[in-house]
Every structure is written in C-alpha cells, then in structure tokens.
Amino acid sequence: MRNYLIKRLLALIPTIFFATLIAFVAIRVIPGDIIDQMISQQEFSDQEVTRQTIEKALGLDVPIHVQYFRWIKNIFLHGDLGRSLWKNTKVTDEVMARLPVTFELSIVALIFSLLLAIPIGVYSAIRQDTLGDNIGRTISILGIGVPNFWLGTIVIIYPSIWWGWGPQLELIPFWENPIGNLKLFIVPGIVLGFALSGITMRMMRAMMLEVLRQDYIRTAWAKGLKEKVVILRHAIKNALIPVITLIGLYIPVLIGGTVIVEQIFVLPGMGLLVFEAINDRDYPIITGLMLVIGVMVLMVNLVIDISYGFLDPKIRYK
Amino acid sequence: MANHSASIDAGHVYAPVRRRSVVDFFIRLFKQKHLGAIGGIICLILLLTGIFAGYLAPYGYNDINPIHALKPPSSQHLLGTDNLGRDMLSRIIYGARLSMIVGFSATALSIVISTIIGITTGFFGGKYDMIMQRLVDAWMCFPALVVLIVAVSVIGPGMWQIISILGLRYGITGSRIIRGATLSVKENMYVRAANAIGASTLRLLVRHILPNIMAPIIILFTTRIATIILAEASLSFLGLGIPPPAPSWGGMLSGTGREYMLIAPMMALIPGLALTIVVYGINVFGDAMRDLLDPRLRGGSGSYSLKRKKGDERSSNIRSLFFGEKGERS
C-alpha cells in the first residue's frame, strides 16, 4: 500500500509539470493582446508609443520562456501566482474569492446527482429490461441529453412568469444565514446535478449488472438469502466502488466547467472567472486558475485512488 | 460470436445454420433489446436525413423572408418560421446534416487519436508509456469546457476547426480506455504465439490486437458522439460555435431559440427536441451494443437476472425488495 502511494505521488510531479506547461502556453497562443484591448479604451491611435509603454509596465516585454520561469519561480518560492494585468490584484485573491461559490455549487450538485442516480441505477439493474428499467434509463439519458443551458433557461424563464420566482441576487454567506445561502444554490445545483446523475446512473446500472453475475452473489442466492439482503449487503457495496472513481471524473466538470450554469444563475464562481479572464486576455489569471484547477483535480483523484485502494481488497494487496 | 446456431424444437432437430455475425447481432437487437432497436432506428433516420438533406428540405437553410417571421406551423411551413422568416423544418433537416458531419467526423477523429495513443502505449509500455500517461493525466485534469474555450479562441470558430478541437480533446482523454483494453488483450495466447512466430509489430497491432478491441472502440464511439454533439451545442451557447447562418441545432437552441422563448417557443423547443431525441437514440443504441458485444455481460445460459419467469405469480416490484419476498433465480 505504501509503495502504491509513493508511486502515485512520484507520478504526480511530471503530470503537474506538463499541466503547467499546457496552462502557460495555451493562453499565450491566442491572438488578441491585452494591450490591444487597453489601447482600444482610448479614443486616439498612434499605437507604437502607447504599446511600448504599456508592455513595459506590464512586464510583457521579455520573451515567453523567461516569463514562464519567472512564473514558476514565484509559485514555488513565494506561493505567488502573479497579479492580474488589468487590476493589479493578486491572482490568489481572485481565485480565493470565487472558490466558496464553486465549492458549494459542486457539493450541492454532487449530492443531488448521487441521491437521484444510485437508487435508480440499482433498480434498473435488478429489474433489467423491464419497463422500470427502461424508464430509469430514459431518465438518465434525458439527464445526459438535455443540454444544461437549455434546462437552466427553462428554469429561469417560465417560473418567473408563472410563479413570480426570480433568480436570487443576494450572495448570502453560509454562516450568516444557511437557509438563505442554500436557496441560492439549490436550483442551479439541481440543474447541474441532473446532467451528472445521468452518467452515474448508467455506471451504477452497469456495475450492478456485472456484480450480480459474480460467483459470490451466486453463493448468496444459493444460501437462500432474501433479495433485499443480497442487494443491500453484498451487491451494492461492491458495485459502488468503481462509481466512486466517477466522482473523480466529475471534479474537472464541477470545478471549472460550470460556466454555463454560473452565467445563467448569476453565481460568481471559477467557471465564469475563467471565461471572463479569457475574454480579457488576462494571462496571469488564466494561467494561475488553470493551474489551481489542474492541481485540485489531481489531488482529488489521488485521494479517490487511495480510497479505492482501501475499499477494493484486490488492489490493496498488489 | 456464434457462427452458427442450432435450435431444438420439440420433435425436430434442425441442422446448424451458418449465420453471419452481423445479421445475428441485429436479430438479437430487435428481439431482446427493444429500446436499443428504437435507438438504432433513430440513428438510421439521422443518417438518412443528413445524407439526403438537399432532397428532403423544402427550402434552403438561409432563405430569409423577414415579412413571414415567427409564423406558426402551416401548410407552407410545417414547423413554422424562425425570427428571420426561414423555414424551421428545412433548418432542422440541414441541422441534422451538420450535426451528423460534426458528430461523426469529430468522433471518428477522436477514436483514431485514442486508438493510436491507446494501442501504442498499451503495447509498448516502458518509458514511452509512462511519459504519455503523465501527459494524458495532465490533459485530463483540465475541464473540457475550459480547454475548448481556449482552443476555439486560439483557432477561431468554423466547422473544421471545431471538429479538430473536439476530436483532439476527447481523443486524448479516451485513449485511457483503449489502453486498458490493449493491456488485457496483449497477454493473450494468440498474441504471444504470433509474436513467437516472428510477426512484425505492425502486423501484430493491426491484425491481432485491433480486431479484439473493436468492442470497446465501438462502445466508445457511440458514447462519444452524444458528448461531442452536446459539446458543440454548449460552445454555441457561449458564442464560440459554428458561425451563423449555419443551422447547427445547438446554435439555434442557444441563440435565437432562447431569445424568443416567450414569443415563439417552437424556435427553441424543436431543435431542443431534435437534439434530445438524437442523443437519446445514440445512447440507447450504444447501450444495446455494449450489452450485446461485451462477453461478460452477455445473456445466455446461466444468466442470473432477477427477472421473474413468465407465469410466475410473484410480482416483481420494489415492494419485494423491502418486504423480503423470496428471491429466485430464473
């Protein structure tokens, strides 16, 4: 087990290195400089003078590999992710400001998706190819097939006319008023979670089906155990394990990929930050943010892998 | 897959009949997997609509006619008109072609990339495998949407650009699955045998490994198409999709459809419905394929599903789960 852990941690280093490279290079290849945007704020042209002075002021006048090493050095020596080119605020501050929203949205979405997916997935499996199964699978595929921006739009538009329910515009922190805070995240969480539940449902169903064909289940039947016991005590536990790894797959989606839901429900999270920063060509924010997201995903996956190792005896003794 | 089947009817013994495995597959599809059959039909309709769009559509996809904007369904316009007076039915039909092209091309590209990376890393292993794995890890930790946004901003929108970006992004992430399949096939006897005889690497890869991992490849293909069609729709929502006046369903849904939701809901409902039906069809068809192709899940003698035999009085419902009726294997 210890060897496994060490191996995984070592493997993380080159991964993070590649991740930083990808994050750093990707945004710089985009045409459309921040300087041009700044210049456009003016009414007059004569670009050369303005461009040079701004470039110098923003530190963009050195070649790209020098910028990269400077950035890496700052991160590892000072924990400093750099400063926004527009506002001169620290990237870490910007990211930290958005983290709570994303965090809470992810948790609500995850809880909802699991609550919906696991029971339906299990039921679909134990009643395979019946009407119940087909209905369950239809629900899951609707979850996958209905684009979340469409669902989100319907949720925003029609209730405002039918019931006068509008999007909540106050950002209430959790410790001040938990109910008010949750009200903000329930609806977008459900919209987001519905899409994720589709995948989980199918995975749950597939895993249950596989588990039900195992020898130890056959033994349980042979012993004359009731259906409820067989399912709850033997099958679900084992089918659940790979499903946990699915959560690892969701983390990238939940951490940075929620642009659409955040945009529709007015939640200032990390997804919107990425989108805005890309539009502004604010290099340090994008690079810093991509790095933070990447590292968070890798960490969560590591934790899940390790817990998988604890839960699945086959791996533990490798 | 069985190459021939024998069936024994009371009193008769039929000689074994050689059936082609593909035909056999379809027969099983229609007999056992009803949902999958429906899905297959939907996919077929999509394919045909896409190919014969020019003949099927009554109007062009950018025949604007602002005077007749936002008209409800009529004999002239079976699905009504959009905000610029274009026929919705024609737009949907051409949209099928666009979705088909984008979906199939991008998925095919992603499968090619996944297969190349997956097979080579799985087969050769060693340092190459280790480095590639770290690279794939690094790639996978970035959310798809973020990568897509950045990539589209770099290359610019356009049909072929979107296809390449989607293919590349999902190709790299999908290589894991192919690699896993390769690993399990690599150790098989016949591969070792071929190696012992002295078959060249290329021959090994193409003639021995590739055919045996076709099942996961096909499954990956069907799951990917739906994801890619939806990803294109999401890009359109953010304004990064295929530029107008292209009749992309995602574009119609997220652009003018949303704007006119309250005035002409048909504009959003119809492409949304089309998208959902197609994704649904592809997914259930893919499910059925996996059920039928995956040897571990194949039904047959000794399957232990909990479905009650016909004629059994005990009801098969959730109640039994909680009220502890005796389980029985069929």
Next chain:
Amino acid sequence: MKKGFYASIVSVLFLPAFIFGVFITSTIAADKPQYGGTLTFFEMYASRNPISWDNADWCWKHPNDTGFTIEHLMMGDLQKGPRGTNEFAFQTATYIPANFLRGELAESWEVKKNPLRVVFHLRKGVFWQEKPGVMKSREFVADDVAYSMNRVKNSSKAPPIYMDFIDRWEALDKHTVVMHMNEWAADWDVRAAWGYYDAVQAPEQENAPGGPKKWQNVCGTGPYVLTDYKKGHSQRYTKNPRYWDSEVIDGKKYKLPFADKLVMMIVKDQATRMAALRTGKIDLMMDVNWRQFENLKKTNPQLQWKSRLHTSAFMLALRMDTKPFDDIRVRRALNMAVNRQEIIDAYYGGNAILYHYPFPPTFDFVHTPLEKLPPTAKELFTYNPEKAKKLLSEAGYPNGFAFKAQISSANKDQLNIAEMVVAYLARVGVKLELETMNYSSWLNRLIKKAHPAGCFMSAGHGYPFGTMRKIFVSGQHWNASMMSDEHVDKTWKEAVSNPNLTEKEANAQMKKLAVYCIDQAPAVWMPLPYVYTVWWPWVKNYYGEIRVGAQRSGSILARVWIDQELKKKMGFD
C-alpha cells in the same frame, strides 16, 4: 341619552371626515419624497464588469463604473430635461450641447485668452467621502483638481493628442483652478471637464495600500460611497451623508441622495436579466430591446418606460484600400442591395429608423435630414437590387464576387442582422462569408488593421467632433473602412483647432463634413432601433434620463426615491 345622541352625531360626522382626511393625506404623502430603501438596477452595460477604477488607466468605461461616487467638473443640467423645461432628453451616450451643461464640482468657468486658458470657480462646501483606510472627510479644494488632472495627463497610458492641448492645471487659490492650454480645442469641455477620463479623484487614494486601482480605495465627492464589489456579480453603494447637491420637488428643497443603498447588478445572461426585472428583483433597467419590451407590456403592464434611440450604430465597414471596395460603385451597390425597410418593418416591427449616421436626428445642430442629402447619398438608403447589379457589372463584377467580413460574437442581435445581410447580398450575386470571433480577437485584428475586406462593427454616436475623428480621420483605430482622405483630415483638424470659430460655426463644419463622408459610402449602415428604459412604479422622480456625462449616469439615480409602501402594496418586498 342626550349625551349619547350628540356623541353619535359627532361620530357620524367625524368618521367620514376622518377617513376622508386620512385618504387625502395618504395620497399626498405618497407623492412626497421619502428617504430610505435600496435601488437595485441594471445599467446600460449590465453584462460587463467594471474595467478600471483609476482614471489614469485611460479607460472609456471609467465614468460608467465610478459615476455614482466620483464626480467631474461639469455635468448635464437635468432641469433642462424632462423633469424641468424638457429641452433635452439626456438620452445620448456622450452628446450634450453646451447650453445644457451646468457645473458639478465647478460652479462657473470662463475661457480667457492671452494666455489661452479656462478658469474654473469651484463649488464651496463640497466634502470628500469618509473612507476608512484612505482618508477622513475633508473639504474639497482646487489643489485636488490640479493634482488629479495633471496625474491623468501625465499617466504612462495617456495616448497622444487627446490631452495634448492642455499645458498644465494650476490651483490659484482654494476654490479657483486654471487649465492652461497650448492650443485651442473646440471640444475642450468633453475632453477635460465632463468626458471619459477627467473624473476628479482624491489624492489620498495613491497613499492607500494597494493604490487607486483597488476598488476598496475608490473615493470621490459623489452621492454614494462604494462599499462592496464582487466581480461578475454586483457593485454596492451606501449613501454619502455629506453630499452637496439637492433637488427641488414641488417647491421644496430636498438634500440628496434619497435611497440609502444602490446595488448595480452585473448579469451576463439576458434571460436572467429579464426574469429579474419581471419578478421585481430589479427596480430599473436601462437597456431593454423592443421585443422584450412588447412582451413585458403583456406580462407586467404596470411597468413604466421611456424609449430612446439606441446609442450605437451598427454597420458593415468596407475596406476602401483593397479590392473590390476601392471602387465607389461597388460600395454604392452593396448599400442598395440591402433592404433596410424590410429589416425595419419585419425584424424591428417598425421600431427603428433608416438613416442616422454619423449623426442621428436627435443631434439637431449637426444632423442633415434625408431629403436634404445630395442625390447620390440619398440613393444609398433605397432598396434597388437592379441598380446594384448594374453598378457591379459596370465596376467589372457582372457575376458578383466573394468576400469575408469579421464580426464579434458577443451580440446576438447583430449576428441576426449580419445573417440577413448575407442573404440580401446573395440575391445580387455577392457571397459574404462571416468570420465570427470573440470581442478581443475581433478588436485585435481591427487595431492591427489585419481585418478582412468587411468588418461588422458597432460605433457609438459619441459627440460630433469625436465621431468624425474616430471613424473618418485616417489612421484612427475605429476607422475600419481605412478611409484616408486629405480633405477629411484637413477639414476636421482646422475646425477643431481654430480658436476663432464659435461653437455654431464649428458644428456647421462638422455637418458639412458628415454629408461628404456619407456620400463616399465607406460602409453599409444598418437601421438604428429604439430601446427602452423600464422601471417599476415605486421608482419615483425618474424621467428616463440616462446620461449626465460621457457614459455616466451618476447623480441621476441620486434623485430617485423609492416608494416603499407602494412596493409592499404591489406585493414585492
């Protein structure tokens, strides 16, 4: 018994009188301005974040972002608007003729010659806001103005020309400040006193930790104090208790501002914005398009509204420096191939005007009506596909040609219009291919002059000198047509820098120049739609004005009061 009898008479008479009195006083009281409450609103750019808090960053959006808290030397005189004499609507983004201006931080000013300068007499009794960590509230003095203005002028981001006509600012005494000029500029007031870059910021901001670029250090003399900013979500303000201005309503003078708090929301998604307005979460919305408005009238008929012409024009600029658009016949042909009237009738439901560039009809002093244009210019606005084809074949393109045009994908409405243009041009044999890209990339290519033959762009109507320079003078950023005409450059320069011209004469020059530029057909101009400002009935003392400075709504909203009882009565809280 008698006592009871009298008592009942009195009560019978008294009760209705009492009820009547209560009724009268409550209705009167309902119209008497109340203090308190929160005004939550969408400004015109509700989908965009503030770009910079520091005017030394030279960002055009600065007055829009900071207008409630930082003031300028001059502002629009709202009493000349709908709340007073109704001579000017204050619904244009940057255009306010000189006779509709009044002093904000300056009470009066004189232009003096020998040496050329403007002397400002500053208002007394104005105080800076109290901002913990930045400064204590103190009196506003001339030194503050001189410091702030010189700082902007000498900023490293200052572009050439804009403030070059100013030599320096100098404080003469506590309440007099002088702007020394190198040369005359006819639009000096826009460039230096109520424009984009001339907000008066507190000198103390620079010494606060983090400097003037941090929102926490923003400090001005305005009606509201910035207390919170969440990027991508909202700006929050509270009342400045020492604000200097007041408003006279029904003969009584009230100290401003009325509302305790302002919340300026930032919401990217249009559907969400409409839902927020519809459900009363937003009190006032400045940018509602006609279709949404028609719908709102049905779902929420109680809403108040005012219409105005959209403040930016949308056009397809054609590169005059490349084929095929170097030939004026081709440019004319394209203009005549687009059926603008159909766009107005069908797409805008009649809520748009045909001809409005560079000066819309509201710019009375410089606008030339359609009938008075020379025939070649007038003809550009007709729909004549036959003549278009004829011109094309005369120019050597009998079978049409193909070209590309770039367009920013940010605005869905513009994309729809572009699609229609594609279809119209196809009918005369011209194949137009759209290149969509996000705003940054679009802008980048435009600035580098790397844009293709066509460029769909949105250009604000600005003010006469600014617009003519931005779009038609050679080498300018927004001159997407690459117009390089000596006559244009010379005429503009002369009109701006000739100190002997009166404002009327200078405007007349711009008017003539505009007709010349239209005749050159450098672009295909699209119809200009009407848009609406919409607000709930509990928002009182608001008459639909949107600007008192360049892109600045500033103290307009300070004059608005919330009828909280009415809001409760209507069921919103």
